[in-house]
Amino acid sequence: MNHLGYLGMPQINSRNRQYFVLLLWVLYVSGFTLFIPVTARAETTAVGIAKNAKGSLVVVRVDGIEERLRGKGALALFEGDVLRTDDKSVALIELKSGIQVGLNRNTSFKIVSRWEKESGITRILRLKQGMLWVKTSGGPKQLEVETPVAIAVVRGTEFIIEALQDGNSVLTVIEGLVEFGTAFGTCPIRTSTISYAEQGKKCTKPVITDVKTAANWTAELSGTAAAAVPDSAATSLPIFWPPPDASTHQKIPRELLVPNNTQAQTWASVAARLEKALTDNGYSSPGYYAVPEGFALISQLERINRDATPSPPNVRWKIKVDPASIKPFNLESYLKALLGKDEGLFRVIAFVFTPVPIITSGEKIDMEQAKLWVGKGGSKLPKVLSKQIYDEDMEATALIYEFEIPSRREPARLNKPSERNGQQHLKAANILKALGG
Amino acid sequence: MITRAAILVLSLSLLSSCAELEKKLSGKTPPRVFVANESSNSVTVIDALTFKVIATVDPKNFSTHDLALSRDGTRLYATNLASGRLSVIDTKALETIASIYTGSRCHVVALTNDNRFAWVANIGDDTISIVDTDGFRIVGTLAVGKGPTGLTFSRDGSFAYVSNQGDKTVAVVDTASYQVIKTIPVGSNPHFLTLGPDGRIWGANSGGNDIYVIDPATQTKVATFEVGPNPQQIAFAYKGMVGPNAYVTVSGANHVAVVSINNTRMQVVERIPVGEKPNGILANTEGTRIYVGNEGSNNLHVIDTGTNALLATVPVGLKPIRVVMSRN
Numbered sequence: 001m002n003h004l005g006y007l008g009m010p011q012i013n014s015r016n017r018q019y020f021v022l023l024l025w026v027l028y029v030s031g032f033t034l035f036i037p038v039t040a041r042a043e044t045t046a047v048g049i050a051k052n053a054k055g056s057l058v059v060v061r062v063d064g065i066e067e068r069l070r071g072k073g074a075l076a077l078f079e080g081d082v083l084r085t086d087d088k089s090v091a092l093i094e095l096k097s098g099i100q101v102g103l104n105r106n107t108s109f110k111i112v113s114r115w116e117k118e119s120g121i122t123r124i125l126r127l128k129q130g131m132l133w134v135k136t137s138g139g140p141k142q143l144e145v146e147t148p149v150a151i152a153v154v155r156g157t158e159f160i161i162e163a164l165q166d167g168n169s170v171l172t173v174i175e176g177l178v179e180f181g182t183a184f185g186t187c188p189i190r191t192s193t194i195s196y197a198e199q200g201k202k203c204t205k206p207v208i209t210d211v212k213t214a215a216n217w218t219a220e221l222s223g224t225a226a227a228a229v230p231d232s233a234a235t236s237l238p239i240f241w242p243p244p245d246a247s248t249h250q251k252i253p254r255e256l257l258v259p260n261n262t263q264a265q266t267w268a269s270v271a272a273r274l275e276k277a278l279t280d281n282g283y284s285s286p287g288y289y290a291v292p293e294g295f296a297l298i299s300q301l302e303r304i305n306r307d308a309t310p311s312p313p314n315v316r317w318k319i320k321v322d323p324a325s326i327k328p329f330n331l332e333s334y335l336k337a338l339l340g341k342d343e344g345l346f347r348v349i350a351f352v353f354t355p356v357p358i359i360t361s362g363e364k365i366d367m368e369q370a371k372l373w374v375g376k377g378g379s380k381l382p383k384v385l386s387k388q389i390y391d392e393d394m395e396a397t398a399l400i401y402e403f404e405i406p407s408r409r410e411p412a413r414l415n416k417p418s419e420r421n422g423q424q425h426l427k428a429a430n431i432l433k434a435l436g437g
Numbered sequence: 438m439i440t441r442a443a444i445l446v447l448s449l450s451l452l453s454s455c456a457e458l459e460k461k462l463s464g465k466t467p468p469r470v471f472v473a474n475e476s477s478n479s480v481t482v483i484d485a486l487t488f489k490v491i492a493t494v495d496p497k498n499f500s501t502h503d504l505a506l507s508r509d510g511t512r513l514y515a516t517n518l519a520s521g522r523l524s525v526i527d528t529k530a531l532e533t534i535a536s537i538y539t540g541s542r543c544h545v546v547a548l549t550n551d552n553r554f555a556w557v558a559n560i561g562d563d564t565i566s567i568v569d570t571d572g573f574r575i576v577g578t579l580a581v582g583k584g585p586t587g588l589t590f591s592r593d594g595s596f597a598y599v600s601n602q603g604d605k606t607v608a609v610v611d612t613a614s615y616q617v618i619k620t621i622p623v624g625s626n627p628h629f630l631t632l633g634p635d636g637r638i639w640g641a642n643s644g645g646n647d648i649y650v651i652d653p654a655t656q657t658k659v660a661t662f663e664v665g666p667n668p669q670q671i672a673f674a675y676k677g678m679v680g681p682n683a684y685v686t687v688s689g690a691n692h693v694a695v696v697s698i699n700n701t702r703m704q705v706v707e708r709i710p711v712g713e714k715p716n717g718i719l720a721n722t723e724g725t726r727i728y729v730g731n732e733g734s735n736n737l738h739v740i741d742t743g744t745n746a747l748l749a750t751v752p753v754g755l756k757p758i759r760v761v762m763s764r765n
Contacts, residue, residue, distance in 0.1 A: 112538035
């Protein structure tokens with residue numbers, strides 16, 4: 001039983017006092033922990049480590065103290081740290097959740113964050129100048145890279161971002177998807193494409209680029225995953241962009257390509273579905289090409305009837321070449337071609353899958369060139385592209401190139417427009433039916 | 438005696454019910470006043486009609502300095518000097534829902550006219566961070582001058598005005614290109630900036646004793662006027678038929694200077710004594726009341742502008758700096 005003491009406070013015996021002091025201490029510590037502001041917590045927790053530096057990596061702490069990493073190590077990194085390399089140094093750090101970040105020469109960035117009640121902490125790398133290589137794995141991460149003019153929101157990917165001296169920025173996506181935004185809009189940038197952001201403007205439309213060259217410098221971080229930049233899709237697939245003028249075109253409904261809309265479909269699964277529809281109707285393997293944020297698949301040149309149905313199999317694929325196209329000149333081949341030159345209607349279909357609006361180049365394609373499209377294209381999608389998710393914004397468009405050789409004495413010409421519309425062509429070729437349409 | 442008391446209680450409860458009923462029928466929430474308390478790291482929420490403190494919100498950061506309220510009143514943005522972070526407060530739930538690092542010593546915040554972006558001035562970095570109010574991401578960073586401390590937008594939103602205390606200038610930023618198109622010398626330690634009811638930009642030179650006016654049509658300083666030592670912030674209100682007048686907190690003299698803003702003849706028409714070191718000031722939308730935050734007295738004065746009568750003194754947190762109000 002406690003007795004009232006001085007000023008009416010209960011008296012506590014010595015044994016109980018120990019518990020009382022312990023209780024007060026627990027309350028004090030828990031109260032301090034619970035009510036300490038978000039930033040204070042963030043600045044005392046390591047957010048990653050600096051693992052390797054060729055040359056020297058300088059880490060400037062929030063109190064101005066500088067620490068350096070030379071060679072391999074495990075220097076803890078905290079919120080508010082500024083990391084920088086000089087003109088002779090590159091470095092590799094690893095953030096929590098297995099995010100790897102490489103710093104090229106003359107690079108400086110600050111580690112900051114955003115906290116949201118609903119989604120917790122998003123790690124932000126504020127790039128002041130230079131170039132960062134970022135690779136994430138295991139799904140989407142709460143990571144963003146800010147530059148003076150733009151922000152790159154990471155969606156499980158590998159990319160390189162550069163802040164130029166004037167603050168303008170360049171994003172190169174090696175694999176995956178990055179939302180690249182300025183105050184004037186956001187562009188989704190996908191595998192093997194590059195986009196630019198300038199002050200006061202929306203980021204540019206992505207264009208295909210050789211990402212392997214862009215990532216060459218990461219090879220200097222030998223012995224790390226940074227060196228393992230994959231072969232780019234751009235170097236393994238030829239580019240079909242912008243497409244030449246077509247005779248007609250037709251959008252292919254999404255449900256024909258992604259029948260089970262509840263499951264995420266990859267580019268590979270969509271390509272496989274279309275390739276099957278083609279082979280079921282007598283076509284040989286198509287040629288694969290790269291287009292911005294997507295891919296294209298091109299059928300071989302075939303002879304067709306006036307109603308756009310394929311000619312009988314015995315003549316459908318027997319197409320003689322234009323003698324003028326035989327290079328280097330060979331008299332025997334030339335005479336054979338001259339005698340055997342066909343007349344009639346011919347067709348090539350280019351299936352283009354991209355969220356980017358298609359604006360044809362205005363160039364009129366030659367039938368002999370179109371005939372070579374299949375052979376010049378890739379035989380399948382490269383690994384990095386095949387894993388891409390066929391997002392909601394992807395659109396499939398069939399560009400139909402219809403050629404006509406009116407007589408043996410006349411050259412082939414592109415019919416523009418075709419007498420049949422795109423849908424009639426796809427129906428006549430039985431492709432829509434094979435897709436379930 | 439008992440009967441009288443019962444009648445009184447009944448009448449009061451009826452009045453209270455009527456007030457509640459009126460509130461429900463009108464579908465409106467009474468306007469609220471929000472006060473940033475720099476040394477308490479908090480925001481005090483006050484009923485603007487009853488002057489009662491409704492809540493104190495924790496911005497989850499240090500040194501809460503400036504405030505900006507979205508047009509619909511649902512989001513309150515608060516800068517936190519020591520943390521360099523912008524807090525986003527849900528005004529219905531009265532809780533902080535986001536905290537964004539913008540830059541060293543982030544000082545003031547202003548919302549673009551369409552409320553799509555919050556511009557935050559970071560004194561320590563000499564930059565403006567442009568925060569997307571949808572995803573709370575920083576979508577741009579502008580270098581505008583040395584020590585940016587004040588921010589406001591032109592009436593049409595085409596230009597942002599940023600006062601730079603280190604340069605003693607106001608930078609005019611084209612909001613379409615994000616380029617500084619002009620730098621206007623203004624005076625000693627320029628600080629607060631606001632858009633006046635006349636469409637002009639009004640600023641206070643807190644290191645001196647004057648306020649100034651910039652005309653967006655010519656992007657030039659068209660007026661400067663002495664009001665007293667260390668003028669801080671400006672609001673616009675009416676005194677009966679007269680006005681709008683500029684009400685300027687004069688921190689060094691513990692009063693609010695009432696300035697006639699007539700184009701040809703600016704003059705101090707009266708001085709209203711307030712608490713110690715008045716700083717934040719706002720006027721209600723009707724222009725009949727001013728709310729003054731006294732950073733030395735740690736309270737808010739509510740003053741009727743028609744009579745200059747002190748309607749209420751509301752204790753708030755330590756060092757109240759900025760006062761904003763939701764629309765009713």
